[in-house]
Amino acid sequence: APLIDIDNISFEYEQTKALENISLAVEEGDFLAILGPNGSGKSTLLKIMLGLIKPTKGEIRLFGVDAKNFKKREWIGYVSQKSNSFNSGFPATVEEVVAGGLVKKTGLFRRLPKTAKANVKEALEAVGMEAFLDNRMNELSGGQQQRVFIARALVAQPKVLILDEPTVGIDHRNVQSFYNMLASLNRDKDITLVLVTHDVDTVTDRITHVACLNQTIHFHGFKNQLHT
Numbered sequence: 001a002p003l004i005d006i007d008n009i010s011f012e013y014e015q016t017k018a019l020e021n022i023s024l025a026v027e028e029g030d031f032l033a034i035l036g037p038n039g040s041g042k043s044t045l046l047k048i049m050l051g052l053i054k055p056t057k058g059e060i061r062l063f064g065v066d067a068k069n070f071k072k073r074e075w076i077g078y079v080s081q082k083s084n085s086f087n088s089g090f091p092a093t094v095e096e097v098v099a100g101g102l103v104k105k106t107g108l109f110r111r112l113p114k115t116a117k118a119n120v121k122e123a124l125e126a127v128g129m130e131a132f133l134d135n136r137m138n139e140l141s142g143g144q145q146q147r148v149f150i151a152r153a154l155v156a157q158p159k160v161l162i163l164d165e166p167t168v169g170i171d172h173r174n175v176q177s178f179y180n181m182l183a184s185l186n187r188d189k190d191i192t193l194v195l196v197t198h199d200v201d202t203v204t205d206r207i208t209h210v211a212c213l214n215q216t217i218h219f220h221g222f223k224n225q226l227h228t
Ligand code: ADP
Pocket: 013, 014, 016, 017, 018, 036, 037, 038, 039, 040, 041, 042, 043, 044, 045
């Protein structure tokens, strides 16, 4: 079964139709980019995938289970768009931030347990940030911070990772290497990736599938293109 299976869903806020008859399947191993201009429903679709809101109409299945009955929330990792903003004036270390991703699993801890330390190190290695374990977040560039937030999501060992506009705070010169890192998570660590962006230009050939939330976008160069 697809890991995420969205079948003909619609969603309406009180007055606004945010999504209408969207179908989309995320298969294991995909690296999917969901594209669409502002207001096309990308955030709404993410909230539905994450189980934060229920579609007004249609079905969603997660790992083959009706979303209502899906219990393994930790299998779906998420890095929000605004994760970057929390670190200003809050000089947490990289290790502390990544260990925060374990709290749901282990409960609060005063000192990081040994096994947790190993998990944190492994997650940082996966995003190429192991050398920055003891750095403070405010010493890092936007791209480095974003990698740390991805490590925080990875440390809980999700099978799918959902990223909301992950390249927004990254210097354009570093975007390619950021995508290379994501591609290696996808290829070498078997992480299924779903990325949301409004910026067609940031999408690279590292991505295996593209879904457009607005049919006026004509996006060339991808075989695996879905129009919703
Ligand atoms: P995107 O993420 O692509 O910018 P959104 O999912 O945020 O799109 O929004 C889709 C549509 O739904 C827009 O017209 C937006 O104004 C509207 N919308 C989003 N959130 C709400 C909300 N909480 N209440 C009412 N309307 C909303």
